Amino acid sequence: MGQSDLFSTDPILSGKTADIYLARTQDILKAEGLNPVVSMEVFPSGPGILCGMGEVLDLLAAVLPPDAEVWALEEGEPMEDKEVVLRITAPYQCFGLYETAFLGILASESGWATAARECVEAAGDVPVISFGARHVHPDVSGRMEYAALVGGCAGCATPAGAELGGTQASGTMPHTLILIFGDTVEATLAFDRHMPPEVSRVALVDTFKDEAEESLRVAQALGDRLWGVQLDTPPERGRVTPDLVKEVRARLDQAGFPHVKIFVSGGVDLERLRLFAAAGAPVDGYGIGSAISGAPPIDFTADIKAIEGEPLAKRGRIPGITPNPRLKRVVPAP
Amino acid sequence: MGQSDLFSTDPILSGKTADIYLARTQDILKAEGLNPVVSMEVFPSGPGILCGMGEVLDLLAAVLPPDAEVWALEEGEPMEDKEVVLRITAPYQCFGLYETAFLGILASESGWATAARECVEAAGDVPVISFGARHVHPDVSGRMEYAALVGGCAGCATPAGAELGGTQASGTMPHTLILIFGDTVEATLAFDRHMPPEVSRVALVDTFKDEAEESLRVAQALGDRLWGVQLDTPPERGRVTPDLVKEVRARLDQAGFPHVKIFVSGGVDLERLRLFAAAGAPVDGYGIGSAISGAPPIDFTADIKAIEGEPLAKRGRIPGITPNPRLKRVVPAP
């Protein structure tokens, strides 16, 4: 497709995802022959980890003229409440329509990256895998996983997200596999038979039997080929507790399987991460779902701060550009 | 494209957005020659308004064989905590890969629809327009607006969302238009000159001058052509208060403009809706952003409850299908 086609078919470039009042503004300005150079600043409604800036800059690159000027913070940088993270100086008609899109990209992705960072910090040295793709719409689940990786996660669950983050998807086995085989050991042996060697063997051990008993059964069945066990005890059974992790660790060690790791999932959130850390539970990895995927967006606001170089702003805002030495010039490339 | 192409290119059908462990499960079951008929049930982690079911049933229609059996609640129905909203009985390999997608669709959309319903109920008889597209990633902003409409909103801001909801996008004017014109009355007159007659003239009155003063200025300038004014006072100026609405109403009435309506936006959430209602503020419409768009997803869970007709479940769940007389049979069509 040619570029003009793209502007008629791409959901963002075509303006279909733009607030209708922005399209109407374009129409009015065109009819009046107005296209001033404006300086627009973008800032968040709270502190966090900036994410989505790469996608935003790609969008701007597609629409801004060569003489536009863009300053921005970098992807993954921490940002403060109301700190300017992006400043665009360009003829308004070039980019005004895309305000809805670039604010939305930053909002969703910064929300996820910020939650991921909090979880990663609470987990200390233990790696965190994003397992929440199933809790957001598939049209953005990859973006959510990408943001989780930007926030510090060590892996994610879907190929779509892994591709955006430049890595490989991670996974263990679903309860369904075990239910179909009717036995955890049988399912794990089948997994071991058919999966390529680079896939870690991690047995889910809470489907049919007690977690400690099942952990020993799969360890005895797979021996050194078993990378680890996954504890995912459901809420009806009290979730995974720090003491359960300690007990499984002790029973595995006593039975001669100190190499088998313990991976914990199921309702893990900030509070539980801190509980596990405080109890010194010997966890080797966490799978975290809605504590990251359900994070609220961090709203961003775009403000016109100058027109044709003259400071100006709506009531409530200070006219003129806001100094921020952390901003780097990205357009034109310095 | 043919259907097989779709399965290799569509992000959902290709499995790119699926948890990797589901793809691996497919591989293992194929290698073992296992493809039992399973009954899978889907239930939410809390009460709310079910949304996304239409999209889910479309997905299932694309992959299920003719003899599959599907029971579901309808789009927009209220659902209780842990109520089964969907039951699929079919050979597992046909649909197992799509669990991530259909759970995610329901999670995001039901979260938004539920928040919208709460706002709509708090607003009483006053219509609510969803204005939060700018606070979520553009890849799902249309779905968010669709869900808001399912939840009871009277309108939304983007063409993408309006199309999904079978309506027209709504909007007023951005501060930017007024800043470029340098005066609210000038901007409103230009809006009036160039917009088709079916677009309501709603003047945003907090950009340069006091809201009450500006309301009278635009009313005098447009007279009967003015549908209403929009109060969007920023937090730095104390947001829109119930008393401000009452005062603007009184001043408009006293000046002979009782026909001019008052539309309120800017940080409107459940708490503020209740405040306005309790104060009897004469609001004619609300624009609501992140109180809907920032709603957390309502997580859903999928459980295998029978294999080849035999009740079975993982620890923590009760084997066998869960009776729910509210479910309607959707496949095969009754």
Add this chain to the structure above:
Amino acid sequence: MGQSDLFSTDPILSGKTADIYLARTQDILKAEGLNPVVSMEVFPSGPGILCGMGEVLDLLAAVLPPDAEVWALEEGEPMEDKEVVLRITAPYQCFGLYETAFLGILASESGWATAARECVEAAGDVPVISFGARHVHPDVSGRMEYAALVGGCAGCATPAGAELGGTQASGTMPHTLILIFGDTVEATLAFDRHMPPEVSRVALVDTFKDEAEESLRVAQALGDRLWGVQLDTPPERGRVTPDLVKEVRARLDQAGFPHVKIFVSGGVDLERLRLFAAAGAPVDGYGIGSAISGAPPIDFTADIKAIEGEPLAKRGRIPGITPNPRLKRVVPAP
């Protein structure tokens, strides 16, 4: 032993358990030749279930002269805060030394009976067994169990307590028995082989395996001879949850064992009883430990209210006997 021996050897009658200042008071009054008839009233520091009165009246019967007058509430009656539950009119030297003892009897036993009553009411129709003997000193554990029975418990754990309450001790099996046999089914079969038929077969099912799995194993092994299973899941595994009870019930029913009852123990307290009741968990009996045995005593106070028929009281109290139509005359027997 003769009665005089008893007064020198019995810990209570000898005064060894009396506050030393009461013994000194006896000495001083004797030396001064004073022994007035006093009216002493006893009242609690809070509402509850009166318990220990029988033991107190036995003590008074051993020391009061024939012309003494005693009024009392009955064992097990509810009492209000500061309600007079006992009034003794007799020469002071006959009984003054025993004030420490009769206040202490009422305090401890009323504390336990009151806690038991609260648990029994929270449990609704489900019988409650007192299992807390192990949490109080064995010199009073029988009295604690007696008070629990007075408070409404359906049974208790030790022969000493059961004897005081006129019933038989109840019990299931300890984890130790199962640990020694190395298997729950083996232990339960041994229990079944050697216990007389009147002892109910209740298998403890959380020692080695998952509770649901083990419940089915013992049900299959004992069939109709199995009265029930006991769930006593430790805190490290999330305690017994209402959902666990529902699941075990469903799995037992589905496997053809609807006659097997479910007995719940382990940290059961008022809060958890209310949780189980609200969730409609199908519990057939509760074993309750420290929620009863650890109840604080309800302190009682004894006040002189008249001397030789003349109203008199210390500062803070109203002189003269306190009317209470609920009191019944017990000495002399009416």
Add this chain to the structure above:
Amino acid sequence: MGQSDLFSTDPILSGKTADIYLARTQDILKAEGLNPVVSMEVFPSGPGILCGMGEVLDLLAAVLPPDAEVWALEEGEPMEDKEVVLRITAPYQCFGLYETAFLGILASESGWATAARECVEAAGDVPVISFGARHVHPDVSGRMEYAALVGGCAGCATPAGAELGGTQASGTMPHTLILIFGDTVEATLAFDRHMPPEVSRVALVDTFKDEAEESLRVAQALGDRLWGVQLDTPPERGRVTPDLVKEVRARLDQAGFPHVKIFVSGGVDLERLRLFAAAGAPVDGYGIGSAISGAPPIDFTADIKAIEGEPLAKRGRIPGITPNPRLKRVVPAP
């Protein structure tokens, strides 16, 4: 009586105070010919002061064979939450029946000793006398007082408790003595006439008159023979306040009685002790009742951790003995 008599008559040794399921376990094991050497560990449900261990070791000495091995913390030592305080390795049939008793002894006495320690620490340098015998059943009031002494109290109220603690009982005078004499000074003079010189003269000064007035009256009547006054103001009159103590101290000093001490009682608990300390009230001694005697037991748990030297434990516990370098070997005597 011979030892066999003791096993049939002593409430503990006979098993009458044991949970019935322990007796049944003995019967089953005997019938099956099982008597393995087990290692049992005992630990508390919270931190505190260990008390009752002497009584427990006496019980074990009566029943364990010469080759048994016992490790324990010492009476009065602080213990941490879940710290092993006792480990018994012996043939199970020798001691299993007494689990109820030794857990109960430790529970009640450690509860009291821990509360006493807290009060003693809150009182700073001011001695604390345990006055709560009247608030617990006389069958254990001596044990309560013994535990209070272990916790740091300087004295107790009954001969039974004092004997267990190797000291003399302490006491002042009851309101009854004063009510019978009809005047505080008369009662105090009678006390002085008849009590041996080693008994301190402490006058209770709140019975008939204002505390300050009465303090001066008794001081004038007894002069140097008066050791102190006791303030025990009832709740109806606002209890003893720090200001009352200061005022009585000042009035005594001004009247020439600086040697007369002030002893405070009546509802003194941790909160009030801290209040008095913060106010710098010149208290010379506290009498504390239910703040010690009403302390809840600290539950203890006994776990089998090895059988015939093989590590083993129920679900939720880690098999094998728990290292604790603080334990000292007590059987066989090292």
Add this chain to the structure above:
Amino acid sequence: MGQSDLFSTDPILSGKTADIYLARTQDILKAEGLNPVVSMEVFPSGPGILCGMGEVLDLLAAVLPPDAEVWALEEGEPMEDKEVVLRITAPYQCFGLYETAFLGILASESGWATAARECVEAAGDVPVISFGARHVHPDVSGRMEYAALVGGCAGCATPAGAELGGTQASGTMPHTLILIFGDTVEATLAFDRHMPPEVSRVALVDTFKDEAEESLRVAQALGDRLWGVQLDTPPERGRVTPDLVKEVRARLDQAGFPHVKIFVSGGVDLERLRLFAAAGAPVDGYGIGSAISGAPPIDFTADIKAIEGEPLAKRGRIPGITPNPRLKRVVPAP
């Protein structure tokens, strides 16, 4: 003095107590020759009992011309939050200077009257005397007592206040009188000797001795001439408690003095009034100090709502007079 003298010497009429900016406004308007007829409305910042209106109307009567129009609520009426209680329509220069004064009069007096009303309602049928003159500056203590009477008090302590309220001052006796006599009975007998018969004999009974003991002493000394006793126990002795009142009542009754009333004072506030009422304490009168005298003023605001008949208001207020059918026309007299 003539009226013009008054305008130069009276602190209010001279403008000395007016905000300086009002005097400056007078000067500017005079210099500009402006003296429009304005409508000014006065409303409170919260609900309560309106007090001070009489004084305000007197002030207005002194300054307004015959053709002015004044509408007002009546002294002592309940008023709602922001309800217009006063509307003045007159040439601004006549009364503008006195805004500070009339707002201040209403603020202080309505604050006191409102607090008094709350106390009176909490006291139920028991009369309340205002005793707080000593807690406010003597220049307004009479006004405070007047407001307390308007709020429902049955009496007050100073002649100045009583005169304003059209009644006689009430009082008992100070501790000083008793301290000088050295004995409560002596002081009370002197009081009885020298006071005219219409003054009730109320003995203060907490100065030297226990309140109950002293109550009986004064009752025995004065017999039928004693109207009542006053309990004023200081905080250092636990204040007056409901139980103390009950006990004194009982002891007086038992001693044959049922006619002696009990008057309670000392830190009595809303909370304590409710405590006494809930306990059914037989109180015959309360003396209340800072719970009334320390009440915060209820601020009032004056708004210009019309000039020369034309509706007008500052931002935040609705132009034009506010309808309030409760207002009565007071000037010109209807």
Add this chain to the structure above:
Amino acid sequence: MGQSDLFSTDPILSGKTADIYLARTQDILKAEGLNPVVSMEVFPSGPGILCGMGEVLDLLAAVLPPDAEVWALEEGEPMEDKEVVLRITAPYQCFGLYETAFLGILASESGWATAARECVEAAGDVPVISFGARHVHPDVSGRMEYAALVGGCAGCATPAGAELGGTQASGTMPHTLILIFGDTVEATLAFDRHMPPEVSRVALVDTFKDEAEESLRVAQALGDRLWGVQLDTPPERGRVTPDLVKEVRARLDQAGFPHVKIFVSGGVDLERLRLFAAAGAPVDGYGIGSAISGAPPIDFTADIKAIEGEPLAKRGRIPGITPNPRLKRVVPAP
């Protein structure tokens, strides 16, 4: 008037504002021929800034005989809870009647001074003007303003208060002035025309238009003659916010008026002062109303502590004078 006239006409000296029981006490003592030298101590019910002592000492100077002895803290000194701030040793009849007055003076004025001090400290380096005269009765508004000055305020609003504090009254302009002129600029120009040069030109900028717009208009109209603008935004418009101050500052600076100061008023209290300080809002002055004028009085108590040199006190107080090295001798002058 002669002095004897004063004693019959002055509201305080005549005893009209005294508690009636004090007058009766005078009568009784005279009738009994009693007039002992007493030592009376006065102390507050809480910590704060002592104010009113000058007025009290003036009162005492008018009534005490030459040989009286008075010790006192100085006006404006900090005082601790219950610290003796005044001790009078003199024949009781000379001054006893005035206890009500001197306690009330200290109570009201210390309450105001203490609140003022808290505001001044919260405002940091920004001067605070007392604007609350309109919220207290005009008979004490001057005293309130005097106390605010003692507490640290830089100015006050009425001539009466300024005179007591030895300063000039401060003020800006009322909304009324602007409403009558119909325009803020016109009103400010008139103010400028007619006010003497020593009166600062401060324009109130929230009456008709947006504060920022109006600030620029008055700055342009008056130029260097404008001292500052006053922000007094009403609650209906969200009050003055820190961001509004920052924005007005920025817009004034950008427009070339850095010399124009910003004065903030309207509901300013401790909480808002701290908010402004934390936000670094560039405020140049605060006008504070009811946060000072509505402060509750700090009650004072007067106690007889010695009679004719003999220590003595009522129950609850310690007899004899209380040492306080901070007291200075004021009578006879040292």
